[in-house]
Amino acid sequence: MSKNILFYIPTIDQGSGGIRQYSFNMLKMISENDTGEFNFFIYHKRNDKMFLEIIEKKANFKLIPTHFIAKTLIKGYNLLGKVISFLTFEKIIFKKEFYDFLIKKHEIQIVHCPYQFIPKTKKAKLITTMHDVQEIHFPEFFSEDELKNRAVNYPDYMERADTIIVSYNHIKEDLVNFFKINPLKIKTLLIGLNDLWIAEYFNKGIKFDFKTDFESYLLYPANAWKHKNHIKLLEAINFLKNQNKIINFLFTGDFTSDHGLFLINKIEEFELQNQIILKGIVSQDELYSIYQNATGVVVPTLYEAGSYPLYESIYIEKPVVCSNVTSLPETIGDNKFVFNPLDKIDIADKVEKLYFDEDYRNVSRLNAIKMKNELKSNNSIKTIYSVYRNL
Structure with missing residues (x-):
């Protein structure tokens, strides 16, 4: 008997950063390796073309x-119970969760929230x-409300989950060490490079004309969140400018937050x-062109x-350098292309x-080709299907 799976991504959009990319890549991987043994119901707003x-x-x-209408009706149903209780002085509860x-409507056996x-x-x-549980390592990057939200909700999600998926063992170790989660409950699943959104463009040889004021530029695609470390990159660009070494950059992503305005x-x-153009949130076509x-x-x-920018650069064989944190050195595979992100x-x-x-770029490109071949295939689809079958 096939299982019905609710793939739960109601509000994922371009502003969600890497979470959107991960969710898309997960669904793409499942679709391209579909065995027909599961039915997938994707709970999502209608306007995301990908x-x-x-x-x-x-x-x-x-x-x-x-379901705006369904949500409204259920809220009204629950409110009715409170009104009747108030009028009759009796505890009468009409409780229904959306x-x-x-x-019930779609006979769902598994809810998968990526x-x-x-x-x-x-x-x-x-x-x-x-x-991630980044707040454990960098609490200074979060507001008091954000820290409270994570402190309350993350343990709740992990406690109620039947299975927790992580991309890397260092995340699994954090969950076990800091939250005392049973390691048997955690599955490490790194989505292969073949399942990236950018693969379809690259494999089809798609080209776009992209116009900018710069004849050449470097790219950093990331929302203006503190851990993305735009500030040290700006300090490095300024350091080089003061040596008369002018380097042009394009930044994509949302810069409308308080930290984004600070960076501006x-x-x-x-x-x-x-030297710097802020492109904001761009379409997938435009990002590929950039x-x-x-x-x-x-x-x-x-x-x-x-890091999805690192994965995407490797996949399209683009020269790339990155910081020496968490999984990034392992992903890039050569210390010639890593740096200390705290050292401008x-x-x-x-x-x-x-x-x-x-010459440095050519060596970086060859390294990208090497790492692409190592990273593009893995057993991720076997892992997620095994989770589905065993729940």
């Missing part, structure tokens, strides 16, 4: 759009992905406006479970080589 294209290709993949309604959340229901088995002020303070036309990619992050001089050295030294 997800819709996957769903439309498979008869056993069905879009469940966000998630239970969704599960990010750090799971709905409150006891009507199905639950899978969550814990991308830093760009002005360092007088880097003529990647293809870039001289190279820089990933100066302070913390990642795994070390960052500047690698950025300068990447921009001006063609």
Whole structure:
């Protein structure tokens, strides 16, 4: 008997950063290796073309759009119980959860949430992905409310989940050490490079014209979150500028947060406006074009479970340098292309080589090809199907 699986991504969008990419890559991997033994119901808003294209290709993949009407009716039903209780002075509870309604309607056996959340229901088995517990290592990057939210909700998600998925063993170790999670409950599953969104563009040889004021530029695609470490990269660019070494950059991602505005002020303070273009959140087509036309990619992050800009650069064989944190050195596979993300001089050295030294870029490109062959295939699909079968 086939199982019905609810793939729960109601509000994932471009502003979600790597979580959107991970969710898409997970669904793409499942779709391309579909055995037909499971039916997938994807709970998602209607307007994300990437997800819709996957769903439309498979008869056993069905879009469940966000149910505003159903949610409203259920809230009204629960409110009615409170009103009757108030009027009669008796405790009368009409309680119905929206998630239970969704599960019952579609006969769901498993809810798979590919990010750090799971709905409150006891009507199905639950899978969550814990991308990181960054707040343990860098609490200063979070507001007091964010820290409280994680402190309350993350242990709850992990406790209620039947299976927890992580991408790397260092995340599993954090969950075991800091939250005392049973290691048998945690599955390490790294999605192969073949399942990246960018693979379809690259394998088809798609080319786009991309116009910019720069004849050449380096790229850093990341939202303006503190752990992405734009500030040290700006300090390195400024350090090089003061040596008359002018390096152009494109930043993609959301810069509308308080920290994003802080970074914009830093760009002005360092007088880097003529060297840096902020593109904001861009479409997949435009991002691929920006990647293809870039001289190279820089990933100066302070913390990642795994870096999608690094994976994507490797897949399209683009010269790339990155910080020496968590899984990144293992992913890039050669210390010639890593730096200390807290040291602006070390960052500047690698950025300068990447921009001006063609031989360095060629060696980086060859390294990307080598690592791509090592990383593009793995047993991820066997792992997730085994989880589904055993729940």
